[in-house]
């Protein structure tokens with residue numbers, strides 16, 4: 746697959762090393778450069794954007810430190826919300842619905 750694209754040449758995810766699964770070419774910009782993208786098994790995606798002639802990450806690898814920090818922060822929020830719900834003065838059935846089906850029960 747490496748010869749298919751002109752600007753992107755990763756054979757595996759640069760963060761976790763997972764496999765390249767898809768390469769695509771897009772339309773040609775007025776500057777003569779063509780859009781390109783690569784997708785990897787872990788979900789990491791990047792693309793060459795001819796309008797600024799640069800590479801942009803469009804989906805970050807789940808093993809990237811930014812994604813791991815985001816998951817840790819979300820886990821902390823989830824735990825705090827679980828504790829609020831646990832202490833709430835509502836019956837167990839309503840707690841179950843709020844926890845499992847969302848905030849439309851408020």
Ligand SMILES: [Zn+2]
Pocket residue numbers: 758759760761762763785787788789806807808
């Ligand atoms: Zn990855």
